[in-house]
Amino acid sequence: METASIAAVVVFCGFILYVLFLYPLILGVLAKRHARPIHRAAFHPSVSMIVAVRDGERFLREKLESILALDYPRHLMEIIVVSDGSTDRTDEIAASFSGEGVRLMRVPAGGKSAALNAGIAATSNEILVLTDVRQKLAADSLALLMRNFADPEVGAASAELVIQKGATEAEVQTGLYWKYEFAIRVKLSAIDSIFGATGAYYGLRRELAVPIPREVLLDDMYLPLAAFFRGYRLVVDPCARMFDHPTGLKSEFRRKVRTLAGNYQIIRWYPGILTHRNRMLFHFVSYKLARLVLPFAMLGVLVATFGLPGKWVDIMTAAQLFFYGLALADPVVPEGRMKKLTSPVATFVTLMAAAMCALSVFVVPSAKLWNPTRVPSGQTEPE
Numbered sequence: 363m364e365t366a367s368i369a370a371v372v373v374f375c376g377f378i379l380y381v382l383f384l385y386p387l388i389l390g391v392l393a394k395r396h397a398r399p400i401h402r403a404a405f406h407p408s409v410s411m412i413v414a415v416r417d418g419e420r421f422l423r424e425k426l427e428s429i430l431a432l433d434y435p436r437h438l439m440e441i442i443v444v445s446d447g448s449t450d451r452t453d454e455i456a457a458s459f460s461g462e463g464v465r466l467m468r469v470p471a472g473g474k475s476a477a478l479n480a481g482i483a484a485t486s487n488e489i490l491v492l493t494d495v496r497q498k499l500a501a502d503s504l505a506l507l508m509r510n511f512a513d514p515e516v517g518a519a520s521a522e523l524v525i526q527k528g529a530t531e532a533e534v535q536t537g538l539y540w541k542y543e544f545a546i547r548v549k550l551s552a553i554d555s556i557f558g559a560t561g562a563y564y565g566l567r568r569e570l571a572v573p574i575p576r577e578v579l580l581d582d583m584y585l586p587l588a589a590f591f592r593g594y595r596l597v598v599d600p601c602a603r604m605f606d607h608p609t610g611l612k613s614e615f616r617r618k619v620r621t622l623a624g625n626y627q628i629i630r631w632y633p634g635i636l637t638h639r640n641r642m643l644f645h646f647v648s649y650k651l652a653r654l655v656l657p658f659a660m661l662g663v664l665v666a667t668f669g670l671p672g673k674w675v676d677i678m679t680a681a682q683l684f685f686y687g688l689a690l691a692d693p694v695v696p697e698g699r700m701k702k703l704t705s706p707v708a709t710f711v712t713l714m715a716a717a718m719c720a721l722s723v724f725v726v727p728s729a730k731l732w733n734p735t736r737v738p739s740g741q742t743e744p745e
Contacts, residue, residue, distance in 0.1 A: 367666045367668075367670050368670060368671070370663075370666035370669075371663055371678070374659045374662040374663045374666065377655075377656075378656065378659050378663070380648075380652075381652045381653065381659075382656075385648045385649065385652070386546060386549075389546060389550070389553075389645070389649075390549055392549075392553055393548075393550075393552040397552045398553065400510060400516065400595075401512060401513040402509040402510055402513065403512040404505075404509060405508050405511055406435055406438055407438070407487070407508060408438045408439075408440075408487035408488045408489070409434070409490075409491050409508070410439075410440050410442065410485035410486075410489070410490050411440065411441045411442065411491045411493060412442050412444060412478065412482065412485070412490065412492050412493070413426075413442070413444065413493055413494070413495055414444045414446060414477035415443065415444070415446065415477075416445070416447060416452070416477075417449060417450045417452060418452050418495040418496075419448075419450040419451040419455060421496045422452055422455045422456060425496070425498065426441070426455075426459050426462075428498045431501055432503065432504045432505075433502050433504070434504045436463070439463075440463070440485065441459075441462075441463060441464045442465045442485070443464060443465070443466050444467045444469060444480055445466060445468045445477075446473065446474065446477040447469070447470055447472070453468055467481060467484060472576065473576060475574040475575065475577075475578050475581050476576050478574055478581055479573055482568075485568065486568070487568060488568055489511060489565050489566070489567060489568060490565065490568050490571060491565045492561070492581075492582075493564075493604075494561065494563070496562075496606060497523065497562045497604040497605060499604050499605075500603040502602075503521055503603055504602075506599055506601045507521055507563075507565050507599055507602040508565065510597055513595075515594060515595050516597055517566065517567055517570050517590065517594025517595060518559050518565065518567070518594070518596045519564060519596075519597050520559045520560035520564040520597070520599070521562075521563040521564065521599065522544060522560075522602065522603050523540065523544070523560055523562055523563070523603075523604055524603050524606070525537035525540050525606055525608055526606065526607060526608055527608070538706075539614075539709060539713070544598075546649065547560075550642070550649070551595075551598045553645070554595060554642055555595045556596050557587070557596070557642070557646060557650055558582050558583030558586045558596065559582045559583075559585070559586045560582070560598065561580075561582030562604060562606065563602075563604045564586070566589065567589065570589040570594065571588075572584075572588045578627060578631070579623055579624035580621060580625070580627065580628060583628050584628065584631060587632055587635070591634060611712050614709075614713070615712050615716050616716075618713055618716035618720075619716045619720050619722070622653070622654060622720035623720040623721075623722065624723075625650055625720070626654070626723050653717065654717060656717060657718045660714060663682070667679055667682065685707060686711065688707040689708040689710075689711035689712075691704055692704035692705055692707070
């Protein structure tokens with residue numbers, strides 16, 4: 363019993379260390395030694411920009427102004443706002459930009475996938491650019507994004523999401539987590555491809571677009587992966603930037619439940635992603651799949667601890683009580699030095715809890731996993 367418990371703790375701890383630290387290091391080495399350059403060059407294809415939104419009055423005007431301020435030939439752009447059954451002033455605001463060439467499409471409330479399908483069906487330009495309503499776009503971002511499509515191997519290209527500095531330590535930690543994630547995506551892109559796109563702002567060759575099933579939670583994985591399995595690369599361009607508000611831990615928890623639940627869906631929709639049809643199989647297993655397993659490895663460490671010999675039970679139990687205690691204490695710890703210790707732990711534990719809750723996708727209708735994201739003012743982000 364003791365031998366089995368020791369082995370289990372070693373295996374589970376080794377797995378946790380591999381996923382969080384060793385794999386990113388391996389990825390960094392591979393990205394340096396086996397990089398496939400993206401042949402970027404000035405390129406100005408015709409572009410269809412689609413903003414799918416429900417009840418986005420707070421953000422839409424500023425969003426459209428940032429689109430209209432893009433340094434890109436206007437005669438090569440069409441701008442479509444797909445209002446997914448909005449009940450606020452979204453339609454009125456979009457219609458007020460009609461003189462600037464913005465087209466409003468109102469569709470019955472059916473979810474983001476249905477709204478995107480409607481918008482895509484109305485386009486015929488060479489490149490689709492899908493962007494969410496909340497993020498502001500840098501003026502040079504579209505031109506920088508399009509230069510990736512000068513490489514015929516590129517099927518989709520994503521911009522970098524820059525999170526503005528948070529007012530609280532929890533918002534700061536959420537921003538740091540995104541930087542960690544983006545660094546991994548940049549390295550995957552250098553090797554070959556990421557597993558989808560940064561859904562808030564990315565381009566896709568129009569010819570590669572496929573209908574999105576209504577229940578899909580991650581349209582920004584479903585659409586690009588169709589191109590990936592046709593042999594195209596899915597890349598990121600750190601020079602093309604958009605800007606977003608920081609979010610708190612509760613919002614990040616809800617978002618993470620949805621995105622990780624969406625990963626389970628993607629495996630069902632694209633079973634080839636777990637076979638050698640996936641030319642990035644090692645990376646998918648080490649990155650995406652391992653993230654789904656990670657919280658259960660932590661649970662395994664906890665359970666196996668009680669079978670350890672002698673003082674090791676006390677040492678491992680005390681270590682885990684201290685770790686989870688920091689997370690539990692975080693909500694009542696005031697901003698300051700102590701918060702810098704508790705907040706990263708609370709962020710990590712919250713994300714692990716979200717990964718476990720993502721299993722609800724197997725018993726809960728996918729529509730119920732869509733939740734609005736809280737932004738600093740206390741208002742919410744439309745879809």
